[in-house]
Amino acid sequence: MQVNMSQAPLLEVVDIHKHFTGVYALRGVSLQFERGQIYHLLGENGCGKSTLIKIISGAQPPDQGELVIEGTRHARLSPLEALAAGVETVYQDLSLLPNMSVAENIGLTVELAGHNGRLTRTFDRKALAQTAARALGAVGLPGDAEFQRTLIEQLPLATRQLIAIARAIASEARFVIMDEPTTSLTQKEVDNLIAVLAKLRAEGVAVLFVSHKLDECFTIGGEVIVLRDGQKMAQGPIANFTKAQISELMTGKHLSTERYRQVAGTDAHDVILDVKALSRRNQFADVSFSLYRGEILGVTGLLDSGRNELARALAGVSPADAGTVTLDGNLVRLRTPSDAKAQRIGYVPEDRLNEGLFLDKPIRDNVITAMISTLRDRFAQIDRRRAQELAERTVRDLQIATPDVDKPVQSLSGGNQQRVLIGRWLAIDPRVLILHGPTVGVDVGSKDIIYRIMQRLSEQGIGIILISDDLPELLQNCDRILMMKKGRVAAQYRADQLDEAGLYHALLSEAA
Incomplete structure (x- = not known):
C-alpha cells in the first residue's frame, strides 16, 4: 500500500x-x-535496542506491527529487502x-543488493577502487591502492570500525544504523x-546512533529516543534533556554524575607496585610510576600512546623487554599471565568477548577459571561444591x-x-x-x-590501574591520572584538580 510520499517520513x-x-x-x-x-x-542492556535494530534491518520479524519505508508498508523485511530499501547497519561486531x-x-x-544476494565471480575492480576511495576518504582513511588491498584481519579494531562505516557510505544508504560505533x-x-x-545529515541521510556515551550524543546533537523494558520512554531533541534526566529515564532511578572518589585512597609511604624504566620495543619506553595501596590510578592516551601495551605487559600477556616491577618491595618477573596470577595481579582485558570470556560456558566455569588449581581435591577433580559456592558468592557480591x-x-x-570477568580475578584475592x-x-x-565495585575494592586496599579513554570515567573514579604519549608517560595529574576540558586538551596537545 502506498501513501503520499511528500508527506511521509x-x-x-x-x-x-x-x-x-x-x-x-518490545511492547508497542x-x-x-x-x-x-x-x-x-x-x-x-536488555531494554530492546538490539531487537529493534534487528527488526528494522530485516534480521528478525516482529510479532506484531509494521515498518513503513518511504510510504511503503512492510509486515516484515528480509535483510536483502532492507538493503534494497536503503537501510544499512554497522553492527557492533562490524560484520x-x-x-x-x-x-x-x-x-x-552494493554487490549483494545489486545481485539479489549473490556475489559475482569477479568484482569490477576499477569501479570498486573508485567507490572505495570515495567512501574511505569520507571517514578519513587513505584511499590509495595499497590500503585498499590490505586484508581486514591485518588492521586494528579502530580502523575496522571506520571501514564498516565507509561500507555504509558506499552503499548510498538512506537510513544508517550505527551500533556502538x-x-x-x-x-x-x-x-x-x-x-x-x-555530512550524512546534510545529504539527507537519517542516522540511528546507538551508544552508551551520553557526552558524545550531546556533542553530536539531534533527537534522542529512550527505551526501558521494551517500551519507549521518551523521544525529542536531545538538547531538551540533561544527562541526569536521560539516565533516570533509562534506569528508572537517579544516578549520580559526581565523583565517586570522595576520599583519596593513597598513602605516600605505602607503595604496593613500583615500575621503573619499563620498556617494550616499538611500543613503550622508560615508563616509571608507583601505585599506592588502595589507590585508583588512571592511565590514558591516544591509541598509539602505548597505554594498551603497558597494560598487557604488566599482566604478562606481552612482557616488557627491559625495566623492573617491584610488588610489595619484592622484585617480580612478569613473563607470562601465569606469572602475574601467581603474584596476585588480576587483569580484566579490553576485549571481553575474544580475550576474556568463554561465552558458551556456564557462569560458574568462567568465574573459577583462575582458581582451578586451588579447587582440585586429592583426586585432582574440581570440588564442585566449592566451585558452586565461589560462583554464587561472586554473583551475589557483584550484583x-x-x-x-x-x-x-x-x-x-x-x-x-x-562483572563475571571482574569476579574471576577477585577470586584470586588480588x-x-x-x-x-x-x-x-x-x-x-x-x-x-562497576564504579561502585571499584571504589569498594580500593577501600579494601587493592591497588587498581584503570586503563581508559573515557574521560568522565577517569575523572569520576581516579586519584591520579597518567597521560601517555608516543610510548612514554608525558604527564601526571590529580583527578580532583582537573576537569574534562582540561584533560581533553592535554590528551590532544602535542606537548605535555
Whole structure:
C-alpha cells in the first residue's frame, strides 16, 4: 500500500511487538524517522535496542506491527529487502570478512543488493577502487591502492570500525544504523566520525546512533529516543534533556554524575607496585610510576600512546623487554599471565568477548577459571561444591543478574558479562587489579555498579590501574591520572584538580 510520499517520513516503526519465550523485548514501540536527522537510541542492556535494530534491518520479524519505508508498508523485511530499501547497519561486531580486502568489504553491500544476494565471480575492480576511495576518504582513511588491498584481519579494531562505516557510505544508504560505533575509536577518530555524521545529515541521510556515551550524543546533537523494558520512554531533541534526566529515564532511578572518589585512597609511604624504566620495543619506553595501596590510578592516551601495551605487559600477556616491577618491595618477573596470577595481579582485558570470556560456558566455569588449581581435591577433580559456592558468592557480591550460575555467559547482558570477568580475578584475592576499559559497551546502570565495585575494592586496599579513554570515567573514579604519549608517560595529574576540558586538551596537545 502506498501513501503520499511528500508527506511521509523516511521510515516509521508502527506499534512493534516482539517477545522471546514469554519475555517481551518490545511492547508497542512506535517511532518516526525523518530525512537528514540524527537519532540517538539509548537504554540499558536488555531494554530492546538490539531487537529493534534487528527488526528494522530485516534480521528478525516482529510479532506484531509494521515498518513503513518511504510510504511503503512492510509486515516484515528480509535483510536483502532492507538493503534494497536503503537501510544499512554497522553492527557492533562490524560484520566484516577478515580474509577479504578493504575494498572488497566496502563493495560487499552494493554487490549483494545489486545481485539479489549473490556475489559475482569477479568484482569490477576499477569501479570498486573508485567507490572505495570515495567512501574511505569520507571517514578519513587513505584511499590509495595499497590500503585498499590490505586484508581486514591485518588492521586494528579502530580502523575496522571506520571501514564498516565507509561500507555504509558506499552503499548510498538512506537510513544508517550505527551500533556502538565509537567503542574502539580514539578521541581524534570520534571527532572525525562526528564530521562524517554531519555530512550524512546534510545529504539527507537519517542516522540511528546507538551508544552508551551520553557526552558524545550531546556533542553530536539531534533527537534522542529512550527505551526501558521494551517500551519507549521518551523521544525529542536531545538538547531538551540533561544527562541526569536521560539516565533516570533509562534506569528508572537517579544516578549520580559526581565523583565517586570522595576520599583519596593513597598513602605516600605505602607503595604496593613500583615500575621503573619499563620498556617494550616499538611500543613503550622508560615508563616509571608507583601505585599506592588502595589507590585508583588512571592511565590514558591516544591509541598509539602505548597505554594498551603497558597494560598487557604488566599482566604478562606481552612482557616488557627491559625495566623492573617491584610488588610489595619484592622484585617480580612478569613473563607470562601465569606469572602475574601467581603474584596476585588480576587483569580484566579490553576485549571481553575474544580475550576474556568463554561465552558458551556456564557462569560458574568462567568465574573459577583462575582458581582451578586451588579447587582440585586429592583426586585432582574440581570440588564442585566449592566451585558452586565461589560462583554464587561472586554473583551475589557483584550484583550479576542471573537466575543461576549454570546459565551460559552469552545469555547475560554486556554489563553482567563484565562483572563475571571482574569476579574471576577477585577470586584470586588480588593485590593489584588492572582494569582495561572496564565499561566499554555497557549501559549507564552497569557502569554505576562497576564504579561502585571499584571504589569498594580500593577501600579494601587493592591497588587498581584503570586503563581508559573515557574521560568522565577517569575523572569520576581516579586519584591520579597518567597521560601517555608516543610510548612514554608525558604527564601526571590529580583527578580532583582537573576537569574534562582540561584533560581533553592535554590528551590532544602535542606537548605535555
